Amino acid sequence: xxxxxxxxxxxxxxxxxxxxxxxxxxxxxxxxxxxxxxxxxxxxxxxxxxxxxxxxxxxxxxxxxxxxxxxxxxxxxxxxxxxxxxxxxxxxxxxxxxxxxxxxxxxxxxxxxxxxxxxxxxxxxxxxxxxxxxxxxxxxxxxxxxxxxxxxxxxxxxxxxxxxxxxxxxxxxxxxxxxxxxxxxxxxxxxxxxxxxxxxxxxxxxxxxxxxxxxxxxxxxxxxxxxxxxxxxxxxxxxxxxxxxxxxxxxxxxxxxxxxxxxxxxxxxxxxxxxxxxxxxxxxxxxxxxxxxxxxxxxxxxxxxxxxxxxxxxxxxxxxxxxxx
Amino acid sequence: xxxxxxxxxxxxxxxxxxxxxxxxxxxxxxxxxxxxxxxxxxxxxxxxxxxxxxxxxxxxxxxxxxxxxxxxxxxxxxxxxxxxxxxxxxxxxxxxxxxxxxxxxxxxxxxxxxxxxxxxxxxxxxxxxxxxxxxxxxxxxxxxxxxxxxxxxxxxxxxxxxxxxxxxxxxxxxxxxxxxxxxxxxxxxxxxxxxxxxxxxxxxxxxxxxxxxxxxxxxxxxxxxxxxxxxxxxxxxxxxxxxxxxxxxxxxxxxxxxxxxxxxxxxxxxxxxxxxxxxxxxxxxxxxxxxxxxxxxxxxxxxxxxxxxxxxxxxxxxxxxxxxx
DNA sequence: CCCTGAAAACGAATCGTTTCGCGCAAAAAA
DNA sequence: TTTTTTGCGCGAAACGATTCGTTTTCAGGG
Numbered sequence: 001x002x003x004x005x006x007x008x009x010x011x012x013x014x015x016x017x018x019x020x021x022x023x024x025x026x027x028x029x030x031x032x033x034x035x036x037x038x039x040x041x042x043x044x045x046x047x048x049x050x051x052x053x054x055x056x057x058x059x060x061x062x063x064x065x066x067x068x069x070x071x072x073x074x075x076x077x078x079x080x081x082x083x084x085x086x087x088x089x090x091x092x093x094x095x096x097x098x099x100x101x102x103x104x105x106x107x108x109x110x111x112x113x114x115x116x117x118x119x120x121x122x123x124x125x126x127x128x129x130x131x132x133x134x135x136x137x138x139x140x141x142x143x144x145x146x147x148x149x150x151x152x153x154x155x156x157x158x159x160x161x162x163x164x165x166x167x168x169x170x171x172x173x174x175x176x177x178x179x180x181x182x183x184x185x186x187x188x189x190x191x192x193x194x195x196x197x198x199x200x201x202x203x204x205x206x207x208x209x210x211x212x213x214x215x216x217x218x219x220x221x222x223x224x225x226x227x228x229x230x231x232x233x234x235x236x237x238x239x240x241x242x243x244x245x246x247x248x249x250x251x252x253x254x255x256x257x258x259x260x261x262x263x264x265x266x267x268x269x270x271x272x273x274x275x276x277x278x279x280x281x282x283x284x285x286x287x288x289x290x291x292x293x294x295x296x297x298x299x300x301x302x303x304x305x306x307x308x309x310x311x312x313x314x315x316x317x318x319x320x321x322x323x324x325x
Numbered sequence: 326x327x328x329x330x331x332x333x334x335x336x337x338x339x340x341x342x343x344x345x346x347x348x349x350x351x352x353x354x355x356x357x358x359x360x361x362x363x364x365x366x367x368x369x370x371x372x373x374x375x376x377x378x379x380x381x382x383x384x385x386x387x388x389x390x391x392x393x394x395x396x397x398x399x400x401x402x403x404x405x406x407x408x409x410x411x412x413x414x415x416x417x418x419x420x421x422x423x424x425x426x427x428x429x430x431x432x433x434x435x436x437x438x439x440x441x442x443x444x445x446x447x448x449x450x451x452x453x454x455x456x457x458x459x460x461x462x463x464x465x466x467x468x469x470x471x472x473x474x475x476x477x478x479x480x481x482x483x484x485x486x487x488x489x490x491x492x493x494x495x496x497x498x499x500x501x502x503x504x505x506x507x508x509x510x511x512x513x514x515x516x517x518x519x520x521x522x523x524x525x526x527x528x529x530x531x532x533x534x535x536x537x538x539x540x541x542x543x544x545x546x547x548x549x550x551x552x553x554x555x556x557x558x559x560x561x562x563x564x565x566x567x568x569x570x571x572x573x574x575x576x577x578x579x580x581x582x583x584x585x586x587x588x589x590x591x592x593x594x595x596x597x598x599x600x601x602x603x604x605x606x607x608x609x610x611x612x613x614x615x616x617x618x619x620x621x622x623x624x625x626x627x628x629x630x631x632x633x634x635x636x637x638x639x640x641x642x643x644x645x646x647x648x649x650x
Numbered sequence: 651c652c653c654t655g656a657a658a659a660c661g662a663a664t665c666g667t668t669t670c671g672c673g674c675a676a677a678a679a680a
Numbered sequence: 681t682t683t684t685t686t687g688c689g690c691g692a693a694a695c696g697a698t699t700c701g702t703t704t705t706c707a708g709g710g
Contacts, residue, residue: 003666014690019668028688043460048439049377050666053695056374060417060438069403074393081420085431090438092385093418095406106410113385113415114373135368221601254605276546277602280579328696339660344698353658353705375696378665 002042010038022046052114061303062115063093064107065144066123070219071246072273072292073121076144079296080119087304089116098218100124108133117303119144123188127151140306144299146189147316154306155316156299160190163288163321164197164244165204167270170286170323171240172205176268180213180238182227182248191216194244194272213238217248224251232261239267246273253281275324289324327367335363347371377439386628387440388418389432390469391448395544396571397598397617398446401469404621405444412629414441423543425449433458442628444469448513452476465631469624471514472641479631480641481624485515488613488646489522489569490529492595495611495648496565497530501593505538505563507552507573516541519569519597538563542573549576557586564592571598574610600649614649 004022008015011034021027021035038044052058061084068074081091094110096102103124110118111133117140122130127150134141140153147155171179181198184191195214202209212234217223224243228251231238243249249271256263263269264283271278271287278285298317329347333340336359346352346360363369377383386409393399406416419435421427428449435443436458442465447455452475459466465478472480496504506523509516520539527534537559542548549568553576556563568574574596581588588594589608596603596612603610623642 004668005666015667016669016691017689020688023668026688031689045437047378047666048437049374049381049383050695051668052374053372053378053666053697054668056695058374067403068393068399069396071394071396074399078392078394078420081418085419090417090419090434092415093406094410094415095403109415112370112373250601250605254601257605257607257609276575276579280575280582282582282607284582329698330696340697341661341699342659345658348698351658356659372696375665376698378667378696379698381665 001047002044003047004044006042007035007038007044010042011035057116058114059089060092060115061089061300061307062110062113062118063091063120064103064110064118065093065095065121066098066219067095068093072290075292076121076296076299079293080300081296083297083300084304089304089307096123098123104129104133111137111139115139117141117307119299119303121145122148140303142299142303142306144295149189152314154302154314156295156302157316157318158190158290158295158321159318160193160321161197161200163323164194164242165201166197166323167286167288168198168201168242169205171242171268171270172201172207174240174268176238176240177207178210178213178236178238179207179240179242180215180227180231181242181244182215182217182224182231182252183244184219185216188219191219191244198242219245219247221247221251221254224248224253225255226251228252228255229259232259232267237267240270241267242270244272246271246277249274249278249285253285279324284325286323286325288321290321291319294319326372327369328372329369331367332360332363332369335367336360382441383439384414385417385440386414386625386632387435387438387443388416388445389428389435389443390418390420390446391423392420393418395598397615400617401446401621401624404618405625406621408622408625409629414629414632421448423448429454429458436462436464440464442466442632444624444628446470447473465628467624467628467631469620474514477639479627479639481620481627482641482643483515483615483620483646484643485518485646486522486525488648489519489567490526491522491648492611492613493523493526493567494530496567496593496595497526497532499565499593501563501565502532503535503538503561503563504532504565504567505540505552505556506567506569507540507542507549507556507577508569509544510541513544516544516569523567544570544572546572546576546579549573549578550580551576553577553580554584557584557592562592565595566592567595569597569613571596571602574599574603578606578610604649609650611648611650613646615646616644619644 004015004018008018013031017031018035065073084091092115094106096106119142121144125148127148130148130151143153143155168179181195183195186192215227241252243252252269261267269285271285273290275287275289278287329340329343333343338356342356343360390398409416417440419431421431444467446469450473452473455473455476468478468480493504506520508520511517540552566577568577577594586592594610596610598615600612600614603612
């Protein structure tokens with residue numbers, strides 16, 4: 001492989017001039033041409049490792065999230081990636097499968113890999129673990145969808161509580177009084193917020209809270225599937241279910257189909273995410289739409305700002321979700 | 326940031342000894358302990374750039390694919406990533422949005438980024454473009470799901486023709502004679518193969534081929550949606566539709582719902598991929614299941630083998646798909 | 651007590667860039 | 681023409697690890 005030295009020799013200039021050429025500095029037209037030719041002749045390409053060693057930058061951003069198998073996350077990623085790429089960054093991705101140990105390890109690994117910055121969708125990490133890994137390293141982090149309490153870093157979130165309240169209120173207006181909620185574990189911020197919205201809607205409408213109608217579990221198919229069976233087995237089953245995650249929703253619907261329970265005649269289901277799947281149901285499922293594109297774009301833009309040296313105090317934004325019928 | 330030099334000084338040994346310690350060589354117990362302490366005291370971490378410059382390896386694998394928004398791809402990625410991570414590689418991902426220009430650019434970019442190897446799901450690149458980018462660089466490439474004709478590299482594929490033939494034969498056995506196929510553009514290998522299977526099934530069952538029943542378009546929602554409307558508008562509409570992609574299937578079903586066409590009473594739909602979504606339909610959609618896990622795992626394992634120096638001639642495997650009712 | 655040989659430490663060179671200060675020459679101002 | 685400015689090229693010193701050939705260390709045997 002040819003090096004910058006070879007190019008310099010062949011072009012009859014010094015290394016520094018070639019370097020300047022490569023990085024867009026001023027070079028005399030005559031030299032410019034001979035360097036161009038030498039590079040072409042030698043098929044020279046910059047060695048990224050040497051460059052990074054010198055600059056201490058890799059032009060890469062780490063993305064740490066639970067999984068890409070959930071459309072909500074993969075959509076966010078797609079939007080992220082587009083923006084980052086346009087700015088010359090590539091993305092190093094890590095999925096920790098909702099495993100606390102892996103989450104910590106990958107976070108660590110990612111940081112020591114030399115990423116310039118990090119976009120992070122947290123789940124189990126504590127503020128202490130976070131600080132310990134980041135230590136006195138200068139790696140900007142943008143949190144997405146959830147924020148670790150006590151961590152000092154940007155966060156791009158959604159208005160879970162607000163939109164959940166709207167969704168449940170909508171069910172109440174449609175005449176439902178016994179409304180179940182199937183959601184993620186209490187350790188996950190978004191799950192807590194969505195339940196908070198659910199509770200607020202009940203309260204605002206004077207409906208007493210029934211503990212047996214709220215179910216928490218992992219954010220997976222089985223939670224919805226079994227949750228549905230559980231709810232239908234109650235002495236007084238709900239007439240509507242607020243399902244706060246796409247996998248859970250698919251589980252709920254599959255269980256209903258297998259049991260011959262008709263949606264929405266026998267029980268109404270309100271979903272979250274994966275709008276296209278919900279809208280292909282007969283009739284379409286009402287659903288909470290989250291602005292994945294905007295979330296991803298915003299997070300990427302914020303990270304880039306930090307990478308360009310913005311030292312302002314961390315900020316948080318709550319993007320608006322909407323109901324889709 | 327502390328360097329290996331600082332550690333050496335504090336521990337009272339030479340750099341090379343510290344290096345040996347880090348990389349798991351033999352070190353005298355006394356030194357071992359003092360190095361350990363120095364590293365902890367200084368919070369020293371290996372500088373990945375310096376290491377890579379020296380070794381010319383980054384311990385990273387590039388993944389180049391059309392998008393992660395399609396479950397089939399994201400599932401493959403998930404499986405890939407797991408295997409690679411376990412072996413200490415991180416993954417740099419690039420989605421080219423089915424755009425020929427981006428595909429070429431990102432391929433180039435990825436290679437010049439310094440990845441050790443590449444897992445590649447190709448779409449538009451020609452063998453010439455491929456060779457020009459790879460040139461005399463020693464970056465092993467494993468192709469996935471599709472293979473560029475004339476390119477000399479490993480390929481992990483599925484038996485598209487075979488399973489498509491089975492699917493269509495199944496429809497025929499159920500009494501269908503007018504079966505439509507909605508599929509990807511002819512430029513995509515898998516689309517061609519699936520149509521080949523469709524044709525073989527017709528032929529084996531003595532059903533004449535009707536050109537108006539085969540529709541090619543992009544692998545997106547709109548193709549299915551409009552394809553469905555088109556088919557139903559024919560003078561003699563089909564009684565079954567073989568839909569060879571998940572987004573297309575969702576489009577087909579949405580269009581059917583909006584038009585009040587009942588599936589499967591009015592028209593039968595046979596899907597491809599996204600088994601969980603298909604199985605939540607009432608009744609479940611029959612569907613071709615592709616072994617995403619196995620595809621991803623195999624590709625990752627093959628790449629690792631190459632990275633470990635395996636110089637055998639390239640191989641190709643066709644993994645078996647199955648029908649799911 | 652010395653010698654021997656293997657194990658481990660050493661020091662310097664190297665990987666391929668970028669950067670910094672200096673100097674020269676040509677263009678602009680006097 | 682002389683002086684000042686400006687524009688570019690040059691050479692050498694980093695960046696922080698690994699590696700290689702050589703020297704030191706230290707048991708154990710004679």
